Amino acid sequence: MTKWCETCDRPVEGEVCEVCGNPIGSPTPEPMPLRWKFFVVATAIYLVWRLYQLIVWLTH
Ligand SMILES: [Zn+2]
Numbered sequence: 370m371t372k373w374c375e376t377c378d379r380p381v382e383g384e385v386c387e388v389c390g391n392p393i394g395s396p397t398p399e400p401m402p403l404r405w406k407f408f409v410v411a412t413a414i415y416l417v418w419r420l421y422q423l424i425v426w427l428t429h
Contacts (some may be wrong), residue, residue, distance in 0.1 A: 372393040373379075374386040381393050 371380045371382060372384075374381045374389065374391060374393060376391050377386060377388045379386075379388065381387070383393075385392050
């Protein structure tokens with residue numbers, strides 16, 4: 370599994386960076402894509418809107 374050296378900003382094969390000598394801990398987690406964040410927000414807004422409509426429908 371390829372790890373990432375934050376100091377050199379390059380992939381590292383193994384536990385220690387061969388350029389700067391820093392020990393590499395866990396691989397850098399992938400940042401959440403902006404499109405996925407937008408999808409989650411849109412889904413949340415849609416669900417709140419549907420819930421609002423359900424409440425309006427139930428109370429009438
Ligand atoms: Zn390095």
